[in-house]
Amino acid sequence: MSEANATNLENEVKIQNKAVHCPNCGQLMLEPGSLINEYWDSEDTVYYCWCSNCRWKGEVREVSRMTATEPAED
Numbered sequence: 001m002s003e004a005n006a007t008n009l010e011n012e013v014k015i016q017n018k019a020v021h022c023p024n025c026g027q028l029m030l031e032p033g034s035l036i037n038e039y040w041d042s043e044d045t046v047y048y049c050w051c052s053n054c055r056w057k058g059e060v061r062e063v064s065r066m067t068a069t070e071p072a073e074d
């Protein structure tokens with residue numbers, strides 16, 4: 001197996017382990033007919049999705065860093 005194939009396989013496994021659901025109807029994006037495409041934007045992982053159930057399409061973003069204000073420590 002070449003290095004490129006191994007990388008692709010790792011990427012597929014990673015996507016399949018992500019339970020990305022449609023924000024509109026809640027269907028798992030890994031259902032047959034739905035589309036999920038993973039890419040990276042800066043440090044974030046973005047899943048471009050098309051739902052075969054309700055035909056919603058858009059992006060689900062997994063942020064690597066929260067930019068919200070941290071709660072004060074006691």
Ligand SMILES: [Zn+2]
Pocket residue numbers: 022023024025026027051052053054055056
């Ligand atoms: Zn949907």
